[in-house]
Amino acid sequence: MNDTFKALSDPTRRKILQLLKEKDLSAGDIADHFNISKPSISHHLNILKQAKLVQDERQGQSIIYSINLSVMQEAMGWFLGMIGTKGETSHDEPR
């Protein structure tokens, strides 16, 4: 869960996720949306991948990235746990 929140804390990475929500994209296509060097975008993609927020798959010369919605849903579950009735007894991190 910490990797997820760390990954989501950067605005560039959140924008990448929004692009991937629309459709799958190659690393280069993603980089074209930013004024940031390709190696830096690659680094952001790696952080998203480690957090399992995206998946990648090689297709010829390109590597196609896609969003992993199930991890997004997990993160949303954390918020649901927080918003649940104030004063609930559980002291665990909601999953």
Add this chain to the structure above:
Amino acid sequence: MNDTFKALSDPTRRKILQLLKEKDLSAGDIADHFNISKPSISHHLNILKQAKLVQDERQGQSIIYSINLSVMQEAMGWFLGMIGTKGETSHDEPR
């Protein structure tokens, strides 16, 4: 929205929010839950306050902190926007 995600990216701050979900607490009571100095906790509280994730109110010598669930709900809205039907036409940041 960026302040919110930045604030949530630190595990100590997330734990503070979970404590405040159970009940309102003074700055000192919060600090007692961590092996971190009071000034550091005060700094974390300030970041949560700037993100409007918590509110504070003086009560005598103490300052009582409470969680602001409406901002949590806003953040959850971001996830709802992301999870919504893949390929939706809006290119704006969901609120």
Add this chain to the structure above:
DNA sequence: TTAATATTTAGCTTATTATCTAAATATAAG
């Protein structure tokens, strides 16, 4: 096999952030 294209890895620099101790401020009590 050589050249072109797409992406990542390595190594570095700079900015941000988490933490600390010491000092300042604010309230309450003697």
Add this chain to the structure above:
DNA sequence: CTTATATTTAGATAATAAGCTAAATATTAA
């Protein structure tokens, strides 16, 4: 008014993270 308690502010340091350029890797095409 002086002391005790609660919290924050200031200033410093060390770790983390974002960005860059240059070089390496992998695939496709000539």
